[in-house]
Amino acid sequence: MQRILLFLYRLRAFLLFLFLEAIALWLIASYNSQQGSAFFNSANQASGSVLTARNNVVEYFSLASVNKSLVEKNAELLAELEKFRMPADSVYIELDSLLANSFQFKGAKVINNSLNLSQNFLTINKGSNHGIKEGMGVFNEEGVVGRVKGVTKNFASVISVLHTDLLISSKIESSDVFGSTKWDGKDANKAKLLYVPRHVNIKEGDKVVTSGYNAVFPEGIPIGKVFQVSQGAETNYLDITIELAADFSRISYVYLVENNQEEELNELYQSNGISNE
């Protein structure tokens, strides 16, 4: 018995090494789910407040470009609004409120961002106190940015589109062909559009937008443009590279969207055994 204890004592450094590595690997494994607690990431209170302090200094450097993109978005929205202005000589029929109002929007500021790893995350300065929930869609004035992963009281962490596990239900705007956008981990400006069958006719420059099928994003938020189409190694699908609309290197403000009917939709999907991605 004493010998065994002595033996173990001699190995104590190695045993501690194994123990610490086991903890680390367990953390990696448990963190790698799509949604989870936000305690052990940059959205917790301590790191969140450090990042906020840093962002208070850094944000001045990006104010000019933020202003410019906001003005552009404003102009675009004004043009859109013009379409909805009722001419005096027409009759207006109100739609059923169930159809009209299923999405709610919120704004937030990005305080932490990365784009060079294979699994990138953002941190935003709004949390459950401001009505942010897990699974909400995130986009900015240029295009889709990601999806909320975890929420604490004042912060939330967002899975970026630049995350090799995130799939976004998308479609090609001109032809309404569906696919899933997924990042391949290489270039921060490019992603892949998966599951588009071979017979579909796609041109370079076609716009790719969200499909509105997975209830996270409303239909029609830009994702990117088709950059390259090739036949690909897989027999059934085209190999499509798209150029992402959002410039991830200078994201500063984002919008969050919540679908009021997501719960109902998910319930329906689940009861019918349909996976929702």
Added chain:
Amino acid sequence: MSSGRIFLLVGGFVLYLLLQVLLLKNMVIFSSAFCFLYVLYILLLPIDIKSIPSMLIAFAMGLGVDLFYDTLGIHTASLVAVAFVRNPWLKVLTPTGGYDEGLMPSMLNMGFGWFLTYSLPLFLFHHLLFFYIENLGTNLFFPVVQKIIYSAIFVFIMSIIVQLLFYRRRRGI
């Protein structure tokens, strides 16, 4: 262990951690050369610190960096491994006559050639582990190898610059 030395260790810990997560996190060259300078803190722990305390320090440091990088566990796993191999590696590299008591294995104390053979393999080891775990599940081979090599070289150059600017010969930061 004197209180001055504990102060230096704790101060260095906080300094390296803040430097890493506030400044160096955004310093990525050609989107493949990362600057994980916090590894230098573990490498420059005094030689007489055994592997158990240095592994515990590495665990705390790795966890702190992971919080800000949103890569929970990956930095921790690779940094603990570096702390584990550090002491055997130091033993292999013992110069004739042995180390001085409480010496910091820095470039200024040990010379450039010794520091190169000491630090570069450990940087490479750390980056290999980090990028391998980080890219599990993706089938990127060349980008990962590129990241490992470029980052190790970048961190090595940065660690030389940092030592020349902020360290003195013999003990102390």
